[in-house]
Amino acid sequence: MPLVADDVKRLARLSMLAVEATEAESLSSEMNAILGFFSSVKDYPSSRRNAQSGHAPREDGGCVRDEAEADSIVAEFPAGESRNLNVPRVL
Amino acid sequence: MVTVPDDMPPDTRFGAMLDNASRDNLNCFITLCSPKQHSREGRLRGAVFGIKDNLAVRGERMTCASRLLENYIAPYDATVVKRLKNSGALILGKTNMDEFACGSSGETSAFGPTRNPIFPGKVPGGSSSGSAASVAAGLVDAAIGSDTGGSVRCPAAFCGIEAFKPTYGRVSRHGLADMSMSLESPAPIVPAGSTALLAKIIDAISGYDEYDQTTYGAAGTECLRSLEDFSLSGARLSVPSNLVDLCSPGIRESFAFAVGKLRAAGAGIDELNLNSARTVLPAYYLTMYSEFASAMQRYDGLKFGYRGEGAGVGEVMKNSRSVLGAEVRRRILLGTYVTSVEGKSEWYEKAMNARAAIIEETAAVLSSCDLMILPTMPITPYPFGERLSDPLLMYATDVLTVLPNVCGLPAGCIPLGGGASLQLIGARNSDEKVVSAMKAFSGVLQNG
Numbered sequence: 001m002p003l004v005a006d007d008v009k010r011l012a013r014l015s016m017l018a019v020e021a022t023e024a025e026s027l028s029s030e031m032n033a034i035l036g037f038f039s040s041v042k043d044y045p046s047s048r049r050n051a052q053s054g055h056a057p058r059e060d061g062g063c064v065r066d067e068a069e070a071d072s073i074v075a076e077f078p079a080g081e082s083r084n085l086n087v088p089r090v091l
Numbered sequence: 092m093v094t095v096p097d098d099m100p101p102d103t104r105f106g107a108m109l110d111n112a113s114r115d116n117l118n119c120f121i122t123l124c125s126p127k128q129h130s131r132e133g134r135l136r137g138a139v140f141g142i143k144d145n146l147a148v149r150g151e152r153m154t155c156a157s158r159l160l161e162n163y164i165a166p167y168d169a170t171v172v173k174r175l176k177n178s179g180a181l182i183l184g185k186t187n188m189d190e191f192a193c194g195s196s197g198e199t200s201a202f203g204p205t206r207n208p209i210f211p212g213k214v215p216g217g218s219s220s221g222s223a224a225s226v227a228a229g230l231v232d233a234a235i236g237s238d239t240g241g242s243v244r245c246p247a248a249f250c251g252i253e254a255f256k257p258t259y260g261r262v263s264r265h266g267l268a269d270m271s272m273s274l275e276s277p278a279p280i281v282p283a284g285s286t287a288l289l290a291k292i293i294d295a296i297s298g299y300d301e302y303d304q305t306t307y308g309a310a311g312t313e314c315l316r317s318l319e320d321f322s323l324s325g326a327r328l329s330v331p332s333n334l335v336d337l338c339s340p341g342i343r344e345s346f347a348f349a350v351g352k353l354r355a356a357g358a359g360i361d362e363l364n365l366n367s368a369r370t371v372l373p374a375y376y377l378t379m380y381s382e383f384a385s386a387m388q389r390y391d392g393l394k395f396g397y398r399g400e401g402a403g404v405g406e407v408m409k410n411s412r413s414v415l416g417a418e419v420r421r422r423i424l425l426g427t428y429v430t431s432v433e434g435k436s437e438w439y440e441k442a443m444n445a446r447a448a449i450i451e452e453t454a455a456v457l458s459s460c461d462l463m464i465l466p467t468m469p470i471t472p473y474p475f476g477e478r479l480s481d482p483l484l485m486y487a488t489d490v491l492t493v494l495p496n497v498c499g500l501p502a503g504c505i506p507l508g509g510g511a512s513l514q515l516i517g518a519r520n521s522d523e524k525v526v527s528a529m530k531a532f533s534g535v536l537q538n539g
Contacts, residue, residue, distance in 0.1 A: 008424065015384060015427040016391060016408045017420055030482065031425055035438070037483050038373035044448070046440035 003028045003035075101130035101137030105181045108139050112184055112230050117206040119225035120184035122152045128181045134291050136179030141225045141234035144185040145192060146277060147266040148172050151182075155268050156190045156200035158414040159390055159397045169266020170303065171235055171277045171296045178295040183231050187221030191387070192237060192270040193418040194218050195245050195488050198479050201416060209251045210510060213472035216246030219280065223250040226280050233285075233292060237267055239275035240375055241467075241492025244504045247280050248467040248512030253529065254280040255289055258520050259499035261309045262293075263300030271382040272305075274375070274496040283506050284537065286530040290314035293522065314526040321527035323535060324357030327460040331365040337490055338469040345511035346466045349536055353464075356535045361460060367449040374449055375493035376486060377429055377442035384426025387419070421482060450498045457500075457518040462528055464515055465491055471510030503529045507536065 005024040008031070012019035019027065079086040095107040109126055112119070121144045130137045142148055145155045147165035149172075154160045172182065189199040197205045197220025205220040207213050208228035215224045219236025223246030226234050236243040238256040247254035256278045267277055279292040291314075298311030335346060354360055365371075392398035392411025399410025415423075429438035457463060469491055478484040491514065495502035501522040504514045513532065517525040 003428070007428075011424050011427045011431070014431070015423050016388075016405070016412055017415075017423060018409045018413050019420075019424075027421070027424065030421065031428070034376075034421075034425065034482060034486075037486075038376060038438075040370050041373045041377060041438070041441045041445045044370070044441040044444040046436040046444070 002032045101179075101181065102128075104137060105130070105139055105183070108230065109183055112225075115225075115228075115230060117208055117224050117228055117230075118203050119186055119205055119221040119228065119230060121154055121156060121187050121200075121202050121221070122185040124148065124151050124182045124184055130181055131177065131179045133177060133179030133295075135175060135295055138180045138232045138288070139183050140175060140180050141184050141186040141222050141231040142172060142182055143188050143219050143222050143234070143236040145188060145237055145268040145270075146172060146235060147268075148182055148185065151185060153185065153268070154202070155192070156188045156202055157416070157419070158201045159392075159411065160395075161201075161397065163396055165266075167266065169277070170263035170300045172266065174296045175235070175292075180295075184225070186219070186225055186234060186236075188236075189218035189220065189242075189418075190416045191268070191383075191419050192218040192239060192242055193383075193416070193422055195241065195485055196478060197221070197224075197246065198475060199416055199418050201414075204475065207250060207472060210249070210472045212474060213510075214249065214475055216249030216468075216472065218242040219246050219278075222280050223247050223252060223254070226250070226282055227252050229282075232281075233288060234280045235277055235292075235296075236280055237270070237275055238278040238496065239270045240379065240489050240496050243278040243280050244467050244492050244502065244512075244514060245488070247504050248506070249472040249510060251506040251508070251510070251512075252280060252283050253285065253289060253503065253505050253533075254278060255293060255503040255522075255526060255529070256495060256501065257293060257297060257312070257522055258501045259496075260305045260307075261297045261312065261520070261522060263296075263303040263306050265300055265302035269382075269386045271379040272386065273382060274379060284533060286526060286533060287315065287318060289503075289529070290318050290526050293526065297522075312522050314523050317523040317527050318530055319527065321524060321531045322357075323353060323531055326358045326462070326528075328353065328358050328360050329456055329460040329463045330360055330362045331368060331456075331463065331465055332362045333364045333368050334465050334491055334494075338466050339471070341471060341509070342466050342469060342511050345507045345509065346513065349507055349513050350464070352535050353532065363456065365452065365456070367445070367452045370445040371449055371494050371497055372486065372490050374442050374445040375489070375497050377438055378446060378497070380422050380426035381430045381439055381442075382426070384423045384430065387423050390415075418482070446497055449494070453494065453498045453500070454518070457516070462515050462517055462525065464513060467491060467504040467512035467514040501525045505529050505533050505536070
């Protein structure tokens with residue numbers, strides 16, 4: 001489905017960008033043209049495969065899976081409430 | 092510009108070069124660094140560098156060529172900068188670039204475009220435009236840029252000099268304002284015929300950095316020690332003909348002439364078609380948009396950078412980001428879309444699978460040859476404004492440079508004259524071989 005101006009406005013809200021109504025119209029055309037130019041990737045499936053690009057391999061067995069391990073990380077928070085980390089207010 | 096002798100004491104020479112750079116009319120520099128620097132002992136003692144303005148130099152502005160960071164001062168040195176300083180290098184200035192590295196021409200900086208010292212009236216290439224132009228103009232001995240999809244190789248090609256993008260993960264990205272974290276690397280740029288200097292720089296900046304875990308397990312390079320190792324006699328060089336066919340007639344002619352010389356020097360040339368060539372540019376851009384949109388979220392005006400006015404947090408963030416340029420905004424929107432719920436299975440996931448296929452095919456090609464060679468850019472430098480208004484025209488110029496970034500491979504380029512340049516791509520972690528080949532190729536192509 002090609003993007004329309006309302007899609008661009010929604011994307012702008014998500015990405016914290018200000019986009020005027022007239023700009024949204026021209027941006028939708030541009031973005032559709034760009035995505036059309038890149039449409040050759042659509043020949044590929046979207047199901048997961050191991051897209052290993054040879055970057056640094058993990059040697060520690062992967063991500064945190066054990067709830068107890070997560071608990072030990074939460075216990076290290078300098079300040080927190082429940083399982084939330086306290087951060088300074090900026091505004 | 093006054094010619095600065097090489098045999099001056101390092102600190103004196105640095106002062107003279109800083110004085111030269113203050114009169115630069117090419118707009119290579121956004122900031123000239125403190126004159127109060129002293130060269131330490133080391134393999135790069137006295138070498139004067141330009142540093143792309145998306146790499147942190149402690150106490151100096153780091154703008155990424157954007158109004159959003161116009162007054163941001165870096166609180167620490169990027170690892171590459173620290174390693175250069177520890178090797179005796181001096182940092183002359185923060186070089187101009189396309190805003191947040193979004194560009195291939197050097198035209199989108201919020202501080203004005205950089206001019207090409209070799210081809211007046213033509214773009215210097217990007218996004219490391221000021222880095223390349225300052226090297227080509229002799230304002231610095233070398234420069235460090237960042238290469239996400241060709242951003243050192245493109246301006247090096249357009250300015251008639253050499254550059255090298257290391258294997259992904261061999262040079263730390265700590266202190267680099269990331270554009271696309273799985274594609275990019277800090278990368279050196281040197282004058283033509285200065286491959287020995289290039290080798291010293293790579294050796295100085297490469298290797299594991301505890302602040303960047305994507306360098307885990309990375310060994311430092313030994314490019315200088317291996318510099319003379321590559322022999323053209325008996326070397327197997329693969330040429331992806333279907334990518335070469337995308338080039339202008341002038342570029343194809345330069346490339347064919349160079350290939351002829353390499354063949355005469357004893358190299359075997361294998362022409363092949365890279366099946367994944369049609370998807371390499373889409374896979375690159377869709378990956379880059381996604382990662383860029385994520386990387387740019389931190390620039391919201393709340394903790395650093397330009398802060399816009401507003402009644403609440405949302406308005407402040409939006410108004411802070413209102414100073415971003417058109418190309419930056421376009422890429423953020425595209426990245427947000429291709430990773431959204433409705434877009435990701437149609438675009439992002441397919442791009443990841445396309446990337447995996449490209450990596451497999453390229454690795455297979457490189458397992459049966461010494462190097463892949465092709466032109467660096469499909470066209471020679473073009474006039475300012477010619478491609479700026481049409482993003483697709485701009486993106487198309489990256490078609491030959493993005494392959495090494497998509498695959499994480501080392502890639503160097505050497506000039507062929509007339510704005511043409513030859514690109515060498517090696518297998519993963521064959522950085523020493525690629526740099527040695529650059530020296531060997533230069534010897535044949537510039538003396539033959």
